[in-house]
Amino acid sequence: MTFDIHVMASAFLYILPAVPRTVLLAAFVLGAGIVLGAGIAVLRIGRHRILNPVLAVWVSFTRAVPAIVQIFIAYYTVPFLLAPVLSAAAGAEVKPFDVSPYWTGCLLFILYHAAYQSENIRGALLSVPKGQYEAAMSIGMTPGQARLHIVFPQALSVVLPTFFTYYLHALKALALLFTIRVVDIFSAADIYAALVSRRTEPYAADALVYWMLCLILTAGYHRLEASLTRRGRAG
Amino acid sequence: MAILSVEELEKSFGDRQVLRGISFRAEEGDVVSVLGPSGTGKTTMLRCLNALERPDAGRVAIGSVSVDFRHASKKEVRALRRQSTMVFQNFNLFRNHTVLENVMDGLVYGKGMTRAEAEPLAMEELARVHMEQAAHLYPAELSGGMQQRVGIARALAPRPEVILLDEPTSALDPELVGEVLDAIRKAASLGITMIIVTHEMRFAEQISTKVLFMAEGRVVEEGPPQQIFHHPEQEKTRQFLRRMLEREQEG
Ligand SMILES: Nc1ncnc2c1ncn2[C@@H]1O[C@H](COP(=O)(O)OP(=O)(O)OP(=O)(O)O)[C@@H](O)[C@H]1O
Numbered sequence: 373m374t375f376d377i378h379v380m381a382s383a384f385l386y387i388l389p390a391v392p393r394t395v396l397l398a399a400f401v402l403g404a405g406i407v408l409g410a411g412i413a414v415l416r417i418g419r420h421r422i423l424n425p426v427l428a429v430w431v432s433f434t435r436a437v438p439a440i441v442q443i444f445i446a447y448y449t450v451p452f453l454l455a456p457v458l459s460a461a462a463g464a465e466v467k468p469f470d471v472s473p474y475w476t477g478c479l480l481f482i483l484y485h486a487a488y489q490s491e492n493i494r495g496a497l498l499s500v501p502k503g504q505y506e507a508a509m510s511i512g513m514t515p516g517q518a519r520l521h522i523v524f525p526q527a528l529s530v531v532l533p534t535f536f537t538y539y540l541h542a543l544k545a546l547a548l549l550f551t552i553r554v555v556d557i558f559s560a561a562d563i564y565a566a567l568v569s570r571r572t573e574p575y576a577a578d579a580l581v582y583w584m585l586c587l588i589l590t591a592g593y594h595r596l597e598a599s600l601t602r603r604g605r606a607g
Numbered sequence: 608m609a610i611l612s613v614e615e616l617e618k619s620f621g622d623r624q625v626l627r628g629i630s631f632r633a634e635e636g637d638v639v640s641v642l643g644p645s646g647t648g649k650t651t652m653l654r655c656l657n658a659l660e661r662p663d664a665g666r667v668a669i670g671s672v673s674v675d676f677r678h679a680s681k682k683e684v685r686a687l688r689r690q691s692t693m694v695f696q697n698f699n700l701f702r703n704h705t706v707l708e709n710v711m712d713g714l715v716y717g718k719g720m721t722r723a724e725a726e727p728l729a730m731e732e733l734a735r736v737h738m739e740q741a742a743h744l745y746p747a748e749l750s751g752g753m754q755q756r757v758g759i760a761r762a763l764a765p766r767p768e769v770i771l772l773d774e775p776t777s778a779l780d781p782e783l784v785g786e787v788l789d790a791i792r793k794a795a796s797l798g799i800t801m802i803i804v805t806h807e808m809r810f811a812e813q814i815s816t817k818v819l820f821m822a823e824g825r826v827v828e829e830g831p832p833q834q835i836f837h838h839p840e841q842e843k844t845r846q847f848l849r850r851m852l853e854r855e856q857e858g
């Protein structure tokens with residue numbers, strides 16, 4: 373079987389519309405994961421007697437179990453949990469198998485990223501020297517002001533580069549959602565392969581899309597980083 | 608009326624008692640030097656005065672705020688903290704803020720001024736320590752001596768009742784010590800009350816109106832610099848001064 377560059381080209385065009393969708397979905401699940409993870413990090417640093425151990429166990433579980441296993445668990449449980457909620461919201465009965473796997477995937481990945489990001493953010497918050505907070509208190513800031521204006525911005529400049537690395541992970545991890553019929557960049561290639569009954573070219577086109585996307589995003593990130601460094605935040 | 612009074616301050620870390628009943632007073636405009644061997648509790652005592660370290664017992668009164676630490680509310684502790692500012696051994700300038708912002712922060716967040724009100728006042732403080740040229744640099748771009756001069760401007764800007772300084776020159780290369788001591792002299796000449804923990808004996812003798820000698824969590828001896836440096840009454844004070852003078856001659 374020969375490699376047909378025309379099949380690859382049309383596969384490429386077939387896959388492209390899935391790109392914005394995937395890029396946004398990855399940004400959404402990681403963004404929500406970061407917000408949730410920041411909350412968890414703050415709670416864990418506060419060493420709450422009950423919450424801290426509970427969160428620690430959950431974070432350890434989520435980071436240890438492969439994402440694909442979690443997707444399968446979620447796919448067979450989340451719809452049953454979500455159905456009553458959606459029914460109440462819609463005012464009509466929604467059956468578990470009417471719940472879009474899209475929402476199941478979103479919820480799962482948000483929790484998945486929250487677990488990773490909580491550790492990431494916790495490390496960054498702890499990396500800000502205690503003296504920074506103490507100096508803020510010593511000139512009359514409230515604890516809230518000290519965190520908002522001094523500690524969080526410094527922690528942010530520490531985690532920002534890792535957020536970007538995780539974003540590329542998040543983007544690629546969405547490919548796992550093909551197993552539950554959510555169409556991302558990879559699922560689009562998979563569908564096209566079935567349509568034309570050829571395997572090599574669509575998947576090669578898919579790899580090319582991922583690669584180019586990664587290059588473009590990285591270039592964009594470097595520009596952002598350079599402008600932040602100029603403003604002294606990353607110093 | 609004393610501007611600062613400390614009564615029977617006690618503090619333990621675990622079962623190690625570090626402060627064993629510290630009492631002293633400072634009048635407005637006093638410059639009090641605190642001397643003593645390493646590990647005696649000087650830093651701990653200073654950090655208790657602005658409640659960065661919470662004392663187990665005792666009373667601290669600064670200006671119009673008096674707090675009994677046996678039963679003090681968060682609100683009282685915060686009010687006490689607002690009476691003073693601190694200059695740290697390792698500067699602790701806000702790394703994400705420019706030099707100017709560092710000095711403005713106490714005015715904007717501590718005193719509730721607008722940025723427009725705070726900026727000229729902050730520039731004035733920077734000029735006092737000869738750092739106005741560096742207003743728009745970040746701390747990482749400055750030498751240690753320059754950072755500490757900004758630290759002094761930052762502590763001075765809100766015009767607190769008392770400035771607390773913990774070994775402000777001991778993290779500096781020797782050639783940078785002089786410029787920081789000059790900045791402290793200028794601050795003192797404004798008549799602001801200062802409590803300085805220091806190992807700079809000659810400087811302490813020149814600048815102080817009062818000297819406190821601490822050992823093992825207690826105030827062993829206190830008095831005017833003339834008395835402490837030239838006619839100490841306690842054997843512990845004599846031994847300590849002899850050791851310090853030998854070291855200064857070697858260095
Ligand atoms: N946060 C802390 N936890 C436990 N022990 C502490 C803490 N801070 C200080 N100590 C202990 O308290 C004692 C007094 O420390 P402190 O730093 O107040 O001494 P110091 O007089 O400032 O000494 P130096 O001249 O070396 O700065 C030391 O034995 C120190 O180990």
Ligand SMILES: [Mg+2]
Binds near residue numbers: 651774
């Ligand atoms: Mg000390």
